[in-house]
Amino acid sequence: MATAALGAAAVGAVACGTSAYDQTARAAPQAGDFPFELTDAQWRERLTAEQFNVLRNAGTERPFSSSLNDEHRGGTFSCAGCDRKLFDAATKFDSGTGWPSFYQPLAGAVGEEVDNSYGTRTEVHCANCGGHLGHVFDDGPPPTGLRYCMNGVALKFEAAQ
Numbered sequence: 001m002a003t004a005a006l007g008a009a010a011v012g013a014v015a016c017g018t019s020a021y022d023q024t025a026r027a028a029p030q031a032g033d034f035p036f037e038l039t040d041a042q043w044r045e046r047l048t049a050e051q052f053n054v055l056r057n058a059g060t061e062r063p064f065s066s067s068l069n070d071e072h073r074g075g076t077f078s079c080a081g082c083d084r085k086l087f088d089a090a091t092k093f094d095s096g097t098g099w100p101s102f103y104q105p106l107a108g109a110v111g112e113e114v115d116n117s118y119g120t121r122t123e124v125h126c127a128n129c130g131g132h133l134g135h136v137f138d139d140g141p142p143p144t145g146l147r148y149c150m151n152g153v154a155l156k157f158e159a160a161q
């Protein structure tokens with residue numbers, strides 16, 4: 001249940017994408033940019049169509065479509081493309097945006113790039129495979145004040161033992 005404070009924060013929050021199928025104008029990752037690389041054909045084999053659209057084409061899933069919005073257990077969120085551990089569940093918070101949101105990634109887990117496709121946003125991708133994860137905004141909660149607005153389809157959750 002959202003508190004009044006969370007509700008107010010949600011109203012001011014900028015959505016991950018301007019539409020359900022918003023495309024980020026990020027240049028496609030080039031060979032040699034990331035430690036873990038596959039060909040498009042190999043990615044299509046490895047990923048579902050939805051995962052491919054987000055991770056490899058920088059698409060945006062529909063808000064409130066991911067079951068990970070309601071995942072509140074302790075554990076770790078990893079990249080759905082390459083299994084790199086990205087976020088500790090302890091840094092997840094309810095942003096009210098309909099996308100899984102975190103205030104801090106694990107050290108060295110993600111890369112960021114300016115994205116001018118709809119105003120100026122900061123794109124976030126997996127540091128290991130370059131897969132697009134979402135965007136980061138500066139309207140998050142303490143202690144960082146950051147809101148990593150992630151596509152749930154780009155993540156895999158593993159509950160703590």
Ligand SMILES: [Zn+2]
Pocket residue numbers: 079080081082083084126127128129130131
């Ligand atoms: Zn990855």
